[in-house]
Amino acid sequence: NAGVTQTPKFRVLKTGQSMTLLCAQDMNHEYMYWYRQDPGMGLRLIHYSVGEGTTAKGEVPDGYNVSRLKKQNFLLGLESAAPSQTSVYFCASSFHRGYNEQFFGPGTRLTVL
Amino acid sequence: TQLLEQSPQFLSIQEGENLTVYCNSSSVFSSLQWYRQEPGEGPVLLVTVVTGGEVKKLKRLTFQFGDARKDSSLHITAAQPGDTGLYLCAGFSGGSNYKLTFGKGTLLTVNP
Numbered sequence: 054n055a056g057v058t059q060t061p062k063f064r065v066l067k068t069g070q071s072m073t074l075l076c077a078q079d080m081n082h083e084y085m086y087w088y089r090q091d092p093g094m095g096l097r098l099i100h101y102s103v104g105e106g107t108t109a110k111g112e113v114p115d116g117y118n119v120s121r122l123k124k125q126n127f128l129l130g131l132e133s134a135a136p137s138q139t140s141v142y143f144c145a146s147s148f149h150r151g152y153n154e155q156f157f158g159p160g161t162r163l164t165v166l
Numbered sequence: 167t168q169l170l171e172q173s174p175q176f177l178s179i180q181e182g183e184n185l186t187v188y189c190n191s192s193s194v195f196s197s198l199q200w201y202r203q204e205p206g207e208g209p210v211l212l213v214t215v216v217t218g219g220e221v222k223k224l225k226r227l228t229f230q231f232g233d234a235r236k237d238s239s240l241h242i243t244a245a246q247p248g249d250t251g252l253y254l255c256a257g258f259s260g261g262s263n264y265k266l267t268f269g270k271g272t273l274l275t276v277n278p
Contacts (some may be wrong), residue, residue: 057278095271096268141209143209145208152199152216153265155211155266157201159208
């Protein structure tokens with residue numbers, strides 16, 4: 054049981070480049086989330102999904118897109134990276150009932166030059 | 167907009183000391199969670215408190231949910247260097263809300 058995995062772990066991009074972050078979970082969770090974590094700002098929700106084929110905007114969605122084609126995977130895309138997107142990105146998943154206790158991946162550290 | 171404020175923001179103590187960190191809001195939550203995040207890793211769930219006034223213990227850690235379900239505290243007895251990390255509280259409103267409201271965290275350093 055790997056839990057929540059994220060790839061890649063580190064990435065450096067130049068302004069304007071694009072990339073996709075992959076999140077995978079093997080716990081059969083319905084809900085999945087993408088957060089970014091910045092010093093002094095805490096965890097901020099970018100996008101989330103309440104089931105396969107569904108996505109919704111969170112607190113800071115601009116500049117990002119997501120897709121959930123398979124229940125176990127949640128992809129976060131940056132179409133044209135900007136230095137303001139330099140951050141640590143975390144994926145999380147949770148069951149569809151209960152207290153929404155979330156299980157987090159190890160994070161992706163992204164630097165945009 | 168629901169907000170959770172955590173205090174203190176930073177805490178540096180010596181091994182063996184006791185400490186309490188706080189999580190406060192003006193909003194009512196149906197449940198509240200505490201996570202610990204170690205450097206370079208994702209947050210890990212420690213506990214969920216559900217009932218107003220509830221107290222839960224996890225070894226040397228004691229968690230309390232306020233009677234009005236607007237606040238919570240985490241008390242650590244005889245802190246150890248292994249307790250070092252960022253402690254995050256997160257509130258869940260329940261119902262059709264799919265999201266958690268996270269506080270910004272308390273960064274705890276326990277010096278040997």
